[in-house]
Amino acid sequence: GSASAASLARRGWQVTVLERHAAAAQEASGNPQGVLYLKLSAHGTALSQLILSGFGYTRRQLERLQRGQDWDACGVLQLAFDAKEAERQGKLAGAFEHGLLHALQRTEAEAVAGVALPAGGLFYPEGGWVHPPALCQQQLQHPGIRLVTHQEVIELRKVADQWQAWAGERLLASAPVVILAAAAEVRRFDACAGLPLKRIRGQITRLPATVGSRALRTVVCAEGYVAPPRGDEHTLGASFDFNSDNLAPTVAEHQGNLALLDEISTDLAQRLGVATLNPEHLQGRAAFRCTSPDYLPIVGPLADAQAFADTYAVLSRDARQVPQAPCPWLGGLYVNSGHGSRGLITAPLSGELLAAWVCGEPLPVPQGVAQACHPNRFALRRLIRGK
Ligand SMILES: Cc1cc2nc3c(=O)[nH]c(=O)nc-3n(C[C@H](O)[C@H](O)[C@H](O)COP(=O)(O)OP(=O)(O)OC[C@H]3O[C@@H](n4cnc5c(N)ncnc54)[C@H](O)[C@@H]3O)c2cc1C
Structure with a gap:
C-alpha cells in the first residue's frame, strides 16, 4: 500500500x-528485520526477472534510509545446506554475474560471516536486511x-x-x-x-545480541534466516504454518525457529546462549504472508x-x-x-x-x-x- x-x-x-x-506496517510489514533474499532461477523465469529488477529497485530506495538502523547492506549468504541446494546454487553461480552472487567455499563463507558454518554457499554482497516499517x-x-x-x-x-x-x-x-x-x-x-x-502464518523470534553474537557480519540463510543485530536484537525467522489463523506467538514455533538456527550455525547458537534461553520467555511476532x-x-x-x-x-x-x-x-x-x-x-x-x-x-x-x-x-x- x-x-x-x-x-x-x-x-x-x-x-x-x-x-x-x-x-x-502493523501486519506482515511489521517485522523488525526482513531479508533481501533473492530466490532466483537460472532459467530467466518471469519470477526470477521480477526478483532481479525488484532487488535493484528496492536497494536504491533503501539508500535514503539510515544505514545500520533502518537497513544494512551487510550481504546475504545462502548456505548450500544439502546436495539439492548445492546443485541449484551451482547453476545460479554460472548464470549470473559475480557482483550479484558468487559461490563461497566453507572457510571463505565463515570469513565473510564471522561465525563457524556447516557449509559454504552463495553470497549476495549487495543483499542485506531491512526494517520494513x-x-x-x-x-x-x-x-x-x-x-x-x-x-x-x-x-x-x-x-x-x-x-x-x-x-x-x-x-x-x-x-x-x-x-x-x-x-x-x-x-x-x-x-x-x-x-x-493463501494466507500463510509466519513467526519470527527476537534474540538478544551478545558480545559473541555481534561477530555475525552478514545475513545467513538455510531453511530459515538470521540477521546481524539491529540495535540489541537479532531477528531469527521464520516458521511456515498453512493452517493457523491465530496470530499469538507460540512456544512451539520459537522452538522451531531455534532448530532453524541450529541448521544455520551451531556456533552462532552457542554465541547466543540458546541452550540457556527459556523458549517460554522468548519474544517474537507472527503475521500472515499472502501467497499466490x-x-x-x-x-x-x-x-x-x-x-x-x-x-x-x-x-x-x-x-x-x-x-x-x-x-x-x-x-x-x-x-x-x-x-x-x-x-x-x-x-x-x-x-x-x-x-x-x-x-x-x-x-x-x-x-x-x-x-x-x-x-x-x-x-x-x-x-x-x-x-
Ligand atoms: C514472518 C514473516 C517473515 C517474513 N520475512 C520476509 C523477509 O525476510 N523478506 C521479505 O522480502 N519478505 C518477508 N516477509 C514477507 C513480507 O513481509 C510481505 O511480503 C510484505 O510485508 C507484504 O506487504 P503487504 O503490504 O502486501 O501486506 P501487509 O504488510 O500485511 O499490509 C496489509 C495492510 O493492509 C491493511 N488492511 C488489511 N485489510 C484492510 C481493510 N479492510 N481496511 C483497511 N486496511 C486494511 C493492514 O492493516 C496492513 O497495513 C515475511 C512475512 C512474514 C509474515
Whole structure:
C-alpha cells in the first residue's frame, strides 16, 4: 500500500491511504528485520526477472534510509545446506554475474560471516536486511499522501465515476481510482473474491545480541534466516504454518525457529546462549504472508469476473482463439497484493508497475513479467483449462 501510494504521489496524485490499525506496517510489514533474499532461477523465469529488477529497485530506495538502523547492506549468504541446494546454487553461480552472487567455499563463507558454518554457499554482497516499517514510513512521507488510520474498509461501492469505501454505514472516502493493497484481505471485496490468495502464518523470534553474537557480519540463510543485530536484537525467522489463523506467538514455533538456527550455525547458537534461553520467555511476532499459486504478486487493473468469463467464453472451447472484444474492466479499480515471502523485493517495484498501469505509462518491467503479474491471469487460466 505504501509503495503504491509513493509511486502515485510522485506522479502528482493526491493519495489517501486508509489503514485499519493505528499506524502503517502493523501486519506482515511489521517485522523488525526482513531479508533481501533473492530466490532466483537460472532459467530467466518471469519470477526470477521480477526478483532481479525488484532487488535493484528496492536497494536504491533503501539508500535514503539510515544505514545500520533502518537497513544494512551487510550481504546475504545462502548456505548450500544439502546436495539439492548445492546443485541449484551451482547453476545460479554460472548464470549470473559475480557482483550479484558468487559461490563461497566453507572457510571463505565463515570469513565473510564471522561465525563457524556447516557449509559454504552463495553470497549476495549487495543483499542485506531491512526494517520494513522504516521503508513504509519513508514511502508515505510525501506531501501528496494522507495516511488515515483506524479506517477498516468493509465494502466498496461504485457511484457514478467514483469508488466509495464504506465501513458499515460510514463513508470513509471516495475517489475515481482505488488500489486494493490489503494482502489477503483484498478478497473481501467482490472484485478480488476470485483471486486464489493463501494466507500463510509466519513467526519470527527476537534474540538478544551478545558480545559473541555481534561477530555475525552478514545475513545467513538455510531453511530459515538470521540477521546481524539491529540495535540489541537479532531477528531469527521464520516458521511456515498453512493452517493457523491465530496470530499469538507460540512456544512451539520459537522452538522451531531455534532448530532453524541450529541448521544455520551451531556456533552462532552457542554465541547466543540458546541452550540457556527459556523458549517460554522468548519474544517474537507472527503475521500472515499472502501467497499466490505461482508465487508472483498480483499487480494491475481489475476486471468484472463474470463479464470476463462471458466475454472470453470462446477460449474454453478453443484456447488458440484471439478474441477481439475489449476487456470488461472495473474502471479505476486496481490491486497490488500477493507478495508472499519476498515483499521487500517485489512490493516497491510493484508500486511503480501499478502506477504505470494507472497512468497509462510504459510499464517498468518487460511485457512478459507484467503479464505474469496481471490480476486476470487466473481467470484466463480457468477459462483455458476449464477449471
Ligand atoms: C514472518 C514473516 C517473515 C517474513 N520475512 C520476509 C523477509 O525476510 N523478506 C521479505 O522480502 N519478505 C518477508 N516477509 C514477507 C513480507 O513481509 C510481505 O511480503 C510484505 O510485508 C507484504 O506487504 P503487504 O503490504 O502486501 O501486506 P501487509 O504488510 O500485511 O499490509 C496489509 C495492510 O493492509 C491493511 N488492511 C488489511 N485489510 C484492510 C481493510 N479492510 N481496511 C483497511 N486496511 C486494511 C493492514 O492493516 C496492513 O497495513 C515475511 C512475512 C512474514 C509474515
